[in-house]
Structure formats: C-alpha cells, structure tokens
Amino acid sequence: xxxxxxxxxxxxxxxxxxxxxxxxxxxxxxxxxxxxxxxxxxxxxxxxxxxxxxxxxxxxxxxxxxxxxxxxxxxxxxxxxxxxxxxxxxxxxxxxxxxxxxxxxxx
Amino acid sequence: xxxxxxxxxxxxxxxxxxxxxxxxxxxxxxxxxxxxxxxxxxxxxxxxxxxxxxxxxxxxxxxxxxxxxxxxxxxxxxxxxxxxxxxxxxxxxxxxxxxxxxxxxxx
DNA sequence: ACAACGTATAAGTAACTGCTTATATATTGA
DNA sequence: TCAATATATAAGCAGTTACTTATACGTTGT
Numbered sequence: 296x297x298x299x300x301x302x303x304x305x306x307x308x309x310x311x312x313x314x315x316x317x318x319x320x321x322x323x324x325x326x327x328x329x330x331x332x333x334x335x336x337x338x339x340x341x342x343x344x345x346x347x348x349x350x351x352x353x354x355x356x357x358x359x360x361x362x363x364x365x366x367x368x369x370x371x372x373x374x375x376x377x378x379x380x381x382x383x384x385x386x387x388x389x390x391x392x393x394x395x396x397x398x399x400x401x402x
Numbered sequence: 403x404x405x406x407x408x409x410x411x412x413x414x415x416x417x418x419x420x421x422x423x424x425x426x427x428x429x430x431x432x433x434x435x436x437x438x439x440x441x442x443x444x445x446x447x448x449x450x451x452x453x454x455x456x457x458x459x460x461x462x463x464x465x466x467x468x469x470x471x472x473x474x475x476x477x478x479x480x481x482x483x484x485x486x487x488x489x490x491x492x493x494x495x496x497x498x499x500x501x502x503x504x505x506x507x508x509x
Numbered sequence: 510a511c512a513a514c515g516t517a518t519a520a521g522t523a524a525c526t527g528c529t530t531a532t533a534t535a536t537t538g539a
Numbered sequence: 540t541c542a543a544t545a546t547a548t549a550a551g552c553a554g555t556t557a558c559t560t561a562t563a564c565g566t567t568g569t
Contacts, residue, residue, distance in 0.1 A: 302412035306527075310405055317485060323546060336528055338547055357536040357545045365485035375479055378424060378472035413557075430516060443558055445517055464515045464566040 297374040300367070303347045308332060309340045313349055316363035323359055404481040407474070410454045415439060416447045420456055423470035430466055 304310050308330060315321060315329065323341065327334045341361055344350035348367035353360040411417050415437060422428060422436065430448065434441045448468055451457035455474035460467040 298412060298414055298417055301408040301417075305405060305409035305412040307405055308527085310408075324544090332527085333529065334546075335530085335548080339527075342547085359546060368482055368485055372482055375475055375482070378475055415557085431514095439557085440559065441516075442518080442560085446557075449517085466516060 297371045299347050300349070300371045303343050303349060306340075308336075309343060312337070312340050313344055313363055316344070316350055316361055317365050318363075320353070320360045320362040323361070326361070404478045406454050407456070407478045410450050410456060413447075415443075416450060419444070419447050420451055420470055423451070423457055423468055424472050425470075427460070427467045427469040430468070433468070 304313065311330070312326060315326065323334060323337055326341075327337050330337065341350060341352070344363075345352060345361075349364055350361050350367075351364050353362070411420065418437070419433060422433065430441060430444055433448075434444050437444065448457060448459075451470075452459060452468075456471055457468050457474075458471050460469070
C-alpha cells in the first residue's frame with residue numbers, strides 16, 4: 296500500500312535517485328557518480344525502489360540499466376485523492392477524472 | 403518539503419491517526435482508545451503530524467482536540483504532479499488545473 | 510486547597526535503517 | 540583463459556525511530 300511508497304520516498308538519497316531515474320535510464324555506476332554514497336548503497340536503494348514498483352531493471356550483460364516507474368506512484372495518488380474533498384472547490388473535478396482511469400497493470 | 407511529509411506518513415500508526423483525524427476531531431485520550439500504543443506514543447505522533455502541517459491542535463482547558471489538515475498534503479500533491487506527464491493521456495488535464503490553484507496560506 | 514484528570518516531556522531501550530568495507534557472482538575484452 | 544569490470548550480497552556499525560515507563564505540568568470539580 297501507499298505506506299511503503301512513502302517510506303521509500305521518505306529518504307532524501309532515494310528520492311533523488313528516483314527523480315533522476317524518471318528523466319532517463321542510468322546504470323548503477325553512472326548513478327554512483329552523482330551521489331556521495333558508495334556503489335553498494337546505490338544498489339540497495341535501487342533494490343528498495345524496485346521492490347515497491349518505483350523502478351525497473353533492464354539487464355544487459357554486466358550492466359544493469361535502471362529507469363523510474365512514475366506509474367508506481369499511482370497508489371499514492373489514489374490515496375491522496377480521498378483528501379481532495381477537503382480542498383478548495385476547483386480541485387474537486389480532479390477526483391472524477393482519476394476514478395475513470397484504469398488501474399495499473401504490469402510491474 | 404514533501405520528503406518530510408512522506409517520512410511522517412511512512413509510519414503505519416501515524417498514517418492511521420492522520421486518517422482518523424481527517425474524519426473528525428479527537429482528543430488525545432479518545433485517540434488512544436483506538437490504538438495499541440500508549441498515550442505518550444500518541445502524543446508523540448501528534449507532535450510529528452503537527453510539526454509538518456498535517457494536524458492542528460485546539461486547546462480547551464485540559465483537553466487537546468486534534469484535527470487533520472489535509473491541505474498539508476498539498477506539497478506532496480504538487481510534487482506528484484510533476485510525474486503525471488508520464489501517465490496515460492487523460493490525466494494530463496489535471497496538471498493545468500493544479501497550476502491555477504493558489505498556494506496554501508495559514509498553518 | 511487538593512485530588513483526579515488530560516496531556517506533554519524525559520529518559521531509556523530495542524528494532525530498524527542507511528551506510529560502510531569486504532567479498533561473491535557474472536560478464537567482457539585482451 | 541584470465542584479469543578487469545559491473546553489480547549484488549554479506550556483515551557490521553552508528554544514528555534514528557517508535558515505543559515504553561515515570562514524571563511533570565496545567566486544569567477542573569469537590
């Protein structure tokens with residue numbers, strides 16, 4: 296559920312990795328260049344993101360290419376949707392739209 | 403920023419408290435009845451929720467009445483909005499709407 | 510005034526988390 | 540075939556977190 300997503304994105308490094316991965320594909324060592332933590336730390340963060348549906352791995356020989364899965368955010372978005380009723384009026388139209396959308400399929 | 407919100411809601415008990423507080427006002431001891439943790443634990447969770455704008459306290463004598471502040475979720479919602487571009491087409495209309503909305507005012 | 514009540518704070522603890530270094534596994538190029 | 544490379548896993552550690560019990564603080568009814 297959305298609690299796991301929140302937990303995953305509640306870490307600064309992991310959030311930054313996810314944001315990067317949504318812009319383009321990165322290999323683990325590429326990612327490592329951009330952060331102040333070791334390669335194993337990056338791999339561990341990628342594992343967390345992958346397990347909760349926020350990243351996808353594409354193996355190519357000894358390289359592991361990762362990319363973000365923003366669709367993985369949808370459970371969180373749907374949860375948030377329950378609280379829109381309390382917000383200013385204009386925003387309420389959003390609810391209806393979201394309800395019409397199909398659920399996420401494959402991970 | 404939205405990372406603090408995620409951290410706050412990344413705990414199951416705290417998330418459940420928040421959800422309750424969005425339905426109606428509760429005193430601390432009322433809340434305590436509904437959870438398997440002690441009164442101080444509840445007070446601590448309420449402190450976290452309050453500090454990140456997800457709850458509001460109303461003092462009345464020796465009673466502290468808490469209620470949820472779903473508007474406090476808006477930074478998270480706005481962050482999520484950046485990722486809508488990756489989702490199925492219909493949803494894109496949401497972005498425009500959100501951008502027209504005024505920012506949150508008082509806490 | 511004072512005992513009971515409602516809540517917050519203090520202090521300690523066990524579990525979790527994010528990191529590290531060391532090492533294992535797999536793939537590639539020479 | 541073998542050394543170098545890319546990544547994952549293991550093990551350990553320090554900091555954080557969610558809880559506990561004990562206690563302090565303020566308010567209320569008698």
